[in-house]
Amino acid sequence: MSYPRILHHGAVTGVTGSCHQLQMDAEHGLLIDCGLFQGAEVSPEGGAGADKLAIDFSLEGIKALVATHVHIDHVGRIPYLLASGFKGPILCSEPSAKLLPIVLEDAFKLGFSRDQQQVERYLRLLEQRIIALPYDRWFTLADSAQLKAALRLQRAGHILGSAYVEVDLTYKQAGASKRIVFSGDLGAPHSPLLPAPKAPERADILVIESTYGDRLHEDRQTRRQRLEQVIEQALTNKGSVLIPAFSIGRTQELLYELEEILHDHPGLPGRGVAAAKMRPDGSPESETIDWHNLPVILDSPLASRFTQVYRELEPFWDIEALTRVREGRKPLSFANLLTVDAHQAHLAMVRRLAETAQPAIVIAAGGMCAGGRIVDYLKAMLHDPRHDVLFVGYQAQGTPGRAIQTHGANGGYVLLDGERYNVGAKIRTIGGYSAHADQQGLVDFVTQMREWPSEIRIVHGDADAKIALAEHYRAQYRQANRHVEVKIPVARDKPRPQSGSQK
Numbered sequence: 001m002s003y004p005r006i007l008h009h010g011a012v013t014g015v016t017g018s019c020h021q022l023q024m025d026a027e028h029g030l031l032i033d034c035g036l037f038q039g040a041e042v043s044p045e046g047g048a049g050a051d052k053l054a055i056d057f058s059l060e061g062i063k064a065l066v067a068t069h070v071h072i073d074h075v076g077r078i079p080y081l082l083a084s085g086f087k088g089p090i091l092c093s094e095p096s097a098k099l100l101p102i103v104l105e106d107a108f109k110l111g112f113s114r115d116q117q118q119v120e121r122y123l124r125l126l127e128q129r130i131i132a133l134p135y136d137r138w139f140t141l142a143d144s145a146q147l148k149a150a151l152r153l154q155r156a157g158h159i160l161g162s163a164y165v166e167v168d169l170t171y172k173q174a175g176a177s178k179r180i181v182f183s184g185d186l187g188a189p190h191s192p193l194l195p196a197p198k199a200p201e202r203a204d205i206l207v208i209e210s211t212y213g214d215r216l217h218e219d220r221q222t223r224r225q226r227l228e229q230v231i232e233q234a235l236t237n238k239g240s241v242l243i244p245a246f247s248i249g250r251t252q253e254l255l256y257e258l259e260e261i262l263h264d265h266p267g268l269p270g271r272g273v274a275a276a277k278m279r280p281d282g283s284p285e286s287e288t289i290d291w292h293n294l295p296v297i298l299d300s301p302l303a304s305r306f307t308q309v310y311r312e313l314e315p316f317w318d319i320e321a322l323t324r325v326r327e328g329r330k331p332l333s334f335a336n337l338l339t340v341d342a343h344q345a346h347l348a349m350v351r352r353l354a355e356t357a358q359p360a361i362v363i364a365a366g367g368m369c370a371g372g373r374i375v376d377y378l379k380a381m382l383h384d385p386r387h388d389v390l391f392v393g394y395q396a397q398g399t400p401g402r403a404i405q406t407h408g409a410n411g412g413y414v415l416l417d418g419e420r421y422n423v424g425a426k427i428r429t430i431g432g433y434s435a436h437a438d439q440q441g442l443v444d445f446v447t448q449m450r451e452w453p454s455e456i457r458i459v460h461g462d463a464d465a466k467i468a469l470a471e472h473y474r475a476q477y478r479q480a481n482r483h484v485e486v487k488i489p490v491a492r493d494k495p496r497p498q499s500g501s502q503k
């Protein structure tokens with residue numbers, strides 16, 4: 001049998017459950033990500049959802065796990081991996097090492113136990129296993145008589161701490177070497193806060209995501225302008241703008257852009273209050289938005305914790321963000337930003353905004369309105385035409401978010417916790433908040449390499465996206481008169497467990 005071999009344990013039929021195995025030789029295996037299956041992928045062909053949580057592959061010879069970033073579809077099965085007896089280290093970038101325990105504490109509480117002692121024991125175990133790797137530095141995985149293996153993380157620009165993984169394998173006896181690159185999730189260029197990913201210098205084999213393999217994003221400037229317009233429209237009729245938000249990455253991007261919008265509007269301290277439209281008595285005109293006093297309310301304890309860590313990890317921000325810091329601005333802790341932590345405070349905030357319809361921007365978890373604090377806001381405010389709901393993320397089929405988005409505009413209703421709520425609020429959607437590279441970004445990742453890979457394996461995408469991306473790669477290679485084998489791996493054949501041979 002020849003090595004290296006790559007097995008895909010997830011993110012092959014869809015975009016979730018990322019888990020790939022690099023079998024370097026007979027004795028040395030490496031896992032790249034160990035994510036949870038989510039959404040429609042939880043209820044697969046005839047199987048129960050719980051099957052998808054189990055680690056259904058052999059851990060023999062797996063020496064380490066490397067986590068490309070802390071999104072739950074890339075790390076969410078780590079608690080199950082540990083429970084299955086995985087003894088190796090968990091390698092990740094330095095920022096990920098700070099974010100990972102927060103994510104996995106949450107995953108543990110949801111999947112295993114809320115018992116505080118157990119949670120703490122588990123977190124201690126986890127922290128012993130995590131090895132934080134600086135970007136751009138080689139780490140030796142194995143050095144035996146036959147094999148030398150090392151890996152290096154590079155910035156992927158997707159969320160803070162995200163990385164793509166370069167693995168160098170040297171087969172000493174054969175005198176052969178291979179470089180394999182796993183893209184993880186790649187970010188879009190010009191995404192706020194994070195430097196754009198740079199293509200690797202080279203690869204023999206590339207395993208690449210394809211979430212937006214068949215689409216191009218609108219550029220960031222357009223997105224920022226649309227956010228500003230939408231908020232302006234929403235606030236002129238008084239009332240709040242409710243933004244259901246995902247915890248990691250997107251919330252911080254939104255805050256960053258909101259700070260930018262607030263900063264660009266006259267009336268902020270240091271920018272001259274006189275520039276705002278004023279009545280003779282000095283109060284703002286009624287139709288003018290009082291940006292200066294507009295609260296931006298972050299109502300999600302988890303998102304607040306992530307935002308806190310994002311602030312602490314300032315050295316990993318991009319140049320634009322750091323320039324703002326040097327100018328005395330606080331992109332993630334600006335004066336208008338108010339975080340709501342305790343549940344009582346949350347309920348009080350919902351009551352206050354529902355009663356007063358005071359202009360405010362509320363960012364509350366969860367992203368698809370299927371749970372989390374956003375649901376309380378919706379129950380109290382969705383009927384009221386003074387308010388607006390602004391979607392910045394994908395709303396999956398069957399979620400309340402999707403129902404509000406599709407039926408909300410024409411007097412529709414939504415079921416929240418089994419009860420019917422009429423939609424009176426205005427419903428708005430802004431695209432372009434994906435933290436993923438689009439087709440151009442995915443193509444550039446390959447064509448900007450000095451040496452292009454001879455094998456590309458496309459994972460982490462819907463069938464259409466993968467096929468479109470594969471076509472683009474083939475065309476690029478044809479044009480450059482180079483050879484490539486583009487593969488779209490299918491789900492691994494699982495040996496059906498014999499009855500009674502349960503592990």
Ligand SMILES: [Zn+2]
Nearest residue numbers: 069071158185
């Ligand atoms: Zn991700």
